[in-house]
Every structure is written in C-alpha cells, then in structure tokens.
Amino acid sequence: MNQSILNTKSLKILVLSISLLTTLGIDFLVSNNIKKSFVFSPYVEAQTISKINEAKVFFDRASMKYGDKAIADYTEAIRLNPKYYEAFFRRGLSKSILGDSYGAISDYTEAIRINPKYGDAYFARGLSRSLKDNYGAIADYTEAIRFKPKHTVMESIYESRGNAKSRLGDYYGAIADWDETIRLNPKYSFMVYLNRGIAKAETKDTYGAIFDYTEAIRLYPQFADAYFYRGLAKFSLLDKRGAIND
Incomplete structure (x- = not known):
C-alpha cells in the first residue's frame, strides 16, 4: 500500500x-x-x-x-x-x-x-x-x-514532517513524529490517527493500526475512510465478522 x-x-x-x-x-x-x-x-x-x-x-x-x-x-x-x-x-x-x-x-x-x-x-x-x-x-x-x-503550533510541524516521511516510505520515522503530535495534543486531528494507522499497517502492526483507526472514528464518527481501513485490517486478521461490521 x-x-x-x-x-x-x-x-x-x-x-x-x-x-x-x-x-x-x-x-x-x-x-x-x-x-x-x-x-x-x-x-x-x-x-x-x-x-x-x-x-x-x-x-x-x-x-x-x-x-x-x-x-x-x-x-x-x-x-x-x-x-x-x-x-x-x-x-x-x-x-x-x-x-x-x-x-x-x-x-x-x-x-x-x-x-x-x-x-x-x-x-x-x-x-x-x-x-x-x-x-x-x-x-x-x-x-x-x-x-x-x-x-x-508545534504539533502541526510534527504532523507535517511525519507526512513527508511517510511519502518517502519512512513509516517508522513518520510514526515517531505523529506520536509526538498526539502527545502534544491528543485531539489535534483525526487525520493524524488515520495516517498513523496506515503507517502501522505498513509496518505489520495490525493491532496498532486498528487502535488508531478506532481513535480516528471516535474523534470523527462519520469518517468513512477510517471505517474502510479498519475493515481491511480486521479482515487481514481473519476477523471477517468485524470487517463486515465496519
């Protein structure tokens, strides 16, 4: 991906x-x-x-x-x-x-x-x-x-640096920057959780990805992309029922 x-x-x-x-x-x-x-x-x-x-x-x-x-x-x-x-x-x-x-x-x-x-x-x-x-x-x-x-705000800079690292395929570096974004402001943006979840999925941390997609949904319950990615992650764990529900 x-x-x-x-x-x-x-x-x-x-x-x-x-x-x-x-x-x-x-x-x-x-x-x-x-x-x-x-x-x-x-x-x-x-x-x-x-x-x-x-x-x-x-x-x-x-x-x-x-x-x-x-x-x-x-x-x-x-x-x-x-x-x-x-x-x-x-x-x-x-x-x-x-x-x-x-x-x-x-x-x-x-x-x-x-x-x-x-x-x-x-x-x-x-x-x-x-x-x-x-x-x-x-x-x-x-x-x-x-x-x-x-x-x-500093969290915006860390988010932006994480985005740039992710585009270069440096998912671990991106995750570290988004960790700092969330530490500075846990409610800063639902997009940070989605992006971190995608990066975690790339590093095979499927459970961590599901957690982040869930947090994105909690902050923005109408966030269709987060449901989609969470469904994919659950399906990869053979949780077909959970994937269907998402």
Whole structure:
C-alpha cells in the first residue's frame, strides 16, 4: 500500500494564526537597520527611520488585503526596507495562497537569509517544498522545530514532517513524529490517527493500526475512510465478522 498523505490544513492554520496577531512594531526593524557599528549622520539616520516607518505603513496595509493587492504592498515595504524579513515572509504566504510555490519559496528563503532563526519561515517553506521535495521539506521542518516558531503550533510541524516521511516510505520515522503530535495534543486531528494507522499497517502492526483507526472514528464518527481501513485490517486478521461490521 503506497499511501500519499498531504497535509492540506497546515498552511491555512499558519495564515489564520498570523492574521489574528497584532502586526509587529518597528523596534526590530530599527535594530536591523540603524543600530550598526558605524555612525549615521543625523540626516541619513532621519531618512532611514522615515523609510522604516513608511515600510511599516505598507506592511500594515498589506495585512488587510488579499492576493495581488497584498503582494504589491509587501513589495513596496521591501523596497523601502530591504531587510524587512517579516514582509518577505508575509509576501511568501500570499504567493503560496495564490499557488505560486516557487515565488513563495524564494521569499521564505530571503526571510531566512536575513533572520536565520525564523522558525515560521522554515515551516512555511517546508510546506511549499513538500509539493515536490520531501527531503527539503523535512530539513525545513526540523529547523522549524529547532527554532520554535511564534505563530505555529508545534504539533502541526510534527504532523507535517511525519507526512513527508511517510511519502518517502519512512513509516517508522513518520510514526515517531505523529506520536509526538498526539502527545502534544491528543485531539489535534483525526487525520493524524488515520495516517498513523496506515503507517502501522505498513509496518505489520495490525493491532496498532486498528487502535488508531478506532481513535480516528471516535474523534470523527462519520469518517468513512477510517471505517474502510479498519475493515481491511480486521479482515487481514481473519476477523471477517468485524470487517463486515465496519
């Protein structure tokens, strides 16, 4: 059984979480741009601060928009402040939503170049990479876990890394990540239990698979796929009556 498991909600969770937060102030921008070892002249310093403030205006305005209009404002914020890593990150999210995964990856990469400890950018880049590059996605999820993103729940990162490992056939690694997802939040998602059950079936842990399918059903009683897989697992144990009931 070659099961391709996609995590379709993680990006939506990330975007929603960020949209609910108050946008950042300019303190970190100032520290990234004018608190250097050399000394600005008063005129240059005033001009720099003015551009930072103007960039923040475009950033805030973009946060209230969607699609190309948001991208245009984030682009203007970046023009005014080329080290505005949060603007690169948000522009990447906007591109991801519009289906421009390559453009999104480029923006996430630039955000990480400016701020190498930016956990949220690693996670978002991993989601975009997972469409074609599971190894790259796993590397990014691992970095995201390392740097503990501010806007992302950790269980979502472990779930996503488990999904990528499963697509590569690393079922034991996937199970370990989904174990951590469930440990962090036992009610996080019925899909985690289904996916872990499928992976357990691949490793010949049929009883463990049945347990997970049952947990998925408990969380979502209308989950037809979980009944189907549980029926297959019971049939493999020659429990034909149980399989028929599912």
